[in-house]
Amino acid sequence: MSAAVSAVEGRELFRSFGATPALRGASVTVAAGEMLAVMGPSGSGKSTLLHCLAGILVPDRGEVWFGGQRIDTLGEGARSALRRERFGFVFQFGQLVPELTAAENVALPLLLDGTHRRAALAEARPWFGRLGLDGLEDRRSGELSGGEAQRVALARGLVARPEVLFADEPTGSLDSVTGEHVMELLTNATREQGTTVILVTHEPRVAAYAHREVVVRDGLVGHLAAGRAAAQTAGRAEG
């Protein structure tokens, strides 16, 4: 994986919540098409880093760049449009709109972008086959298992073919087998589409799917060795 073209970059990011600092000069660069795992203990600032890189939060200090454009200086409207049109998101749980069917939930980003309902659903349905969700298109979120709901959320995150997928603990509420399955699907789907992935997790096994891992500790980013090797190291250390 070449890191020559940077898709997303955070430079010297500072962000506090009241008197509590979450980021204290964190810097990170993610290359186009790269999957980066952001690890760290609870409260280390990894979710805040992801939110700053995605334009959800504006850092108190520092710069965020995406595709050669500085985005932390954009207004809320422009950042929302960026998130809607060029980014995708997968969160830990509770992201499906309960009133919509699984297919409509997947189609939601397209509907929000103004795509006609029939066309949006037509684009959403193939994802059910790709993610092993055949036959679940018309179910509501309450009728799906945790793993199924998470795969639907993954499909929703990718259906609009985003340039960057931000995944915040995407397997955090799943058992290890289901979590691995979701991660395999995520890895395959993003690789097929050439999507850049920024993955926040505290599980080394999940981080091992990434090309590269960084660790956030006390609001600063430290770099680890690449992918699975690092996971094995971490696993041994914990064991």
Place this chain on the structure above:
Amino acid sequence: MIRLGLRLALAGGREAVVRLVITAAAVGLGVMLLLSALAGINAVNAQNQRYAWISTSVEFVHPHAYAQATAGKPAVAPARDPMWFELNTGYVAGQVYGRVDVAATGPDGPRLPGVARVPGPGQYYASPALARLLRDLPANQLADRFPGQQVGTIGPAALPAPNTLMIIVGDPVATLAHQPGAAKVTSIETVPPSGCNGSDCVAGVGIGSDGIDLILSCVAAGLLFPVLIFIGTASRLSAARREQRFAAMRLAGATPRQVSVISAVESTLAATGGVAGGFGLFYLVRPAIATIPFTGAPFFTSDLSLSAADVAAVAVGVPVAAAIAALIALRRVQISPLGVTRRATPKPPGSWRVIPLLAGMAELAYFAVIGRPATVSGQIQAFLPGFLLLLAGLVVAGPWLTMVGARLLARRAQRPAALIAARRLADNPRAGFRAISGLIVALFVTSVAVGVITTMASYRTGPAATPQVRNTVVDDFSDPVSGNFVGVAVPGEMLARLQGVEGVQGVTLVHTNPLRTWFTVRAGVHFFTSQAGLASCAEVAHTPVMGRCAAGAEVASVPPAGMSPMLTHQSSSVWAAAAYPAARLAGLPVTAIEVATDGAAADNRVQTVLADFHSADGVPTTIAETNAYNSANQTLAMEQQLADVIILTSLPIAGCALAASVVSGLTERRRPFSLLRLAGTSLGVLRRVVAFESVLPLLVVAVVSLGVGFAGAALFLRAQLGYSLRAPGVGFYGIVAAGLVAALAIIAATLPVLKRVTGPEVARND
């Protein structure tokens, strides 16, 4: 466990306190509205009670009818010295005033309310509003009607409303005793107009028992029901968040019973806070509510009182009801240590629900086709079940209609906002409908009333308020007891005074008719014919509102009472010639005087001149005033007022209930909405979801209830009176629009909550 519940609610962190405060505030608003409705009912009765003394002479003029009508009511001990008492009305500047003439025959007479003593000859007491007019208008427009000196102001005890125009004039016994309308009374009436039935026991003032029943049923159906629905919705605010917390408590070992107790304690605490706040709010807004002319006249602030039973019912009833509602709500969900699950997806409402509505429509349509039953009781038996079926039918069919409408919308929706809103309504149409079920009742009741009132008013009242109608004063002479026309002599000096009043354009005298000829007018589809009076065609030519004489006629057969409001739109009438010499007309007694003037000040001056003349038999009135204050029209006006007040209050109340359900819905979907927002969905889209979910049912229900109400009114009018429904005036649409705007504004006030509850902190994986 109760102490734990209290501690959790009060010391359970910022979120728990905010939840408690929001719920208490919403319940407080509902309690304020509830107290206002209850106090409104008390105020109507209190105001009506103060009309009692005005009817004093009736008891003594119709003793037998009165005794029958008030059987069982406590009698007042008679005073030793009787008092002469006469009630008259008069008009000034388009408003009616009450004039009570009294003459004491001794020191131990009946005591009048609101005044220190019975005024002596040449003295009078005026109400504050009339005193202001006496001060502000030139004497020849008002004060000259009451020769003498003002010795005081009439106090609130004798005034139905703060703006009542009332005067109590003292007369010599010898004068008053000879007035045909005066009665010798030994007590002051204490039975209010609502306390006796029949025209022989009230003086045509205040609200009769039928009117009071109408007000009470309208308030109950139109206001109390929506308010109770709102309080119910408000007390269950944030239920979803609470249930999640209860699941955590179950995980920590709490039994379902303990959770129930804690839930009931929290709800009761919020409701108790709400009740306390509601009482405070009520006393804060009470002066403003008193100015709403619910009965056509405003109230004194003190009229809006609460009985001990009202206070106890609200203070105890609301918290108890909130606790019971919390327990019932808990039974609908399964709170296990692993989380909250709904017991079952609610069964969709069946199409059978539309049957009562259709049955009600069919029943009224049947009578519209075959005609009304012959007897009054038959008519009541025919129409009342029809309207009750329609009302119940709307409430029963509401969830089904909501579901059908929402499913249709969901099928066709292209935008996510409409889709999400339609799905939510279709999933649980009962919940969607519950928030607005109060509104459906209020709007149905008012649309039936407005439909019937507008149509009846359109058919039954003649004149539009043209300048001619407004500015023509009619003084017709009739015996106040028998109602028969009285022929009086009009001295030439009197006529000259009238003609000399500034602004008078013409005077027509209607004389008795020795020829016994008849006149005929057309009123709508009906012809009305009666014995005529005679008038000079030269005079008629100068009072155009009277119509005109047939060509070449010098004397014509005209209505003997001048122009009654029912006939004034016949101003184009052509009166047939009567074979009576014009020169001899002056020798005939006069039954009515008609004076055309050029404006309101001239009206007042003419009325002042005429007030001196034969005041026992006639009340000089402009046609517009007679029309406005005729009892049928006053009843219609009061009902219209009632309908307006109910529309203007029930829509905002429904808005409050919808706003409460919006907040509940947002709290339930806080996380998915927040995550959508983080993923770039604009707040505008989420706002549209919320707007669709609340505005859609509001508008649909408004249209359906108004439509069904007008349809019911149309069928009733066709069956009962053969009338076709007339569209309400612009004012009605204005009132509905104002109510809708207020409701929408209340809903819009919840939108900032959306921004707050969908902040990025929700995305944290807690």
